[in-house]
Amino acid sequence: MAPTDLSRLPLPTACREALRAPRTERVNDHAVPIAAAWWNAEVAAVRLPGAPVTGRRVMHLRRGDLFTDAAKLPALSDEELLRFTWRVLAWGSGMKLRLNRRRIRAVAHDTTHVVKTLRSALAAAPVDAAQAYEVMHPEGRSAVRYLGPAFSTKLLYFAGAGSVRHPCAILDSRVAATLKKSCGWDSLGNGRWPTRTYGRYCTLLARWAAEESERLGRDVGVDEIERWLFDSGGGQARK
Structure with missing residues (x-):
């Protein structure tokens, strides 16, 4: 399948309406x-x-709690x-713990390598999303066992400490499901996205955020759009 032309994809009206809510709330x-x-x-075990x-x-943990944690990086x-x-x-x-014991033990197996990888990826995250993702997934493989795209992109995201930019x-x-079904990204695929795809995804959200910032007269973050994409992806939303 030919790559979808992301420059032509509009932000769904439902997302634009959701962005009227305050950023701190969402x-x-x-x-x-x-x-x-x-x-x-x-972890103690x-x-x-x-x-x-x-x-x-x-x-409970809030995004704001993790922003506070990340404020002192690196x-x-x-x-x-x-x-x-x-x-x-x-x-x-959340309350779904599948594979987390394996993730913890993978870190225990080679803690020095994991810490070095995390530092490199998190340092790159505020500057270049694709470069940071490549550190976590060099040549399409996970640098840290059991830490796939979904969780590694959470780490890259929180490295921003809540910066709107x-x-x-x-x-x-779930984000991918909405992008395909509601936004028209037909070629997105599933699961183990290559670095180029993650870079295109972040560029798409940045374009949408810039357009909405101009429309609303305030800075809109890519995470505000991601939140809507997730909540619209089916099942029980993170609250």
């Missing part, structure tokens, strides 16, 4: 229930840095960097 305050006790126990992942009474110690990683994975997983956006199966 993005910073976007909370997800997490399995805090599970994460604290699993393999004696990895970064535990406890949350306080015992923390039952000065975070290895322990703080891994704690940030666990918290992003906890937010991204951060170029990286989350790309997962």
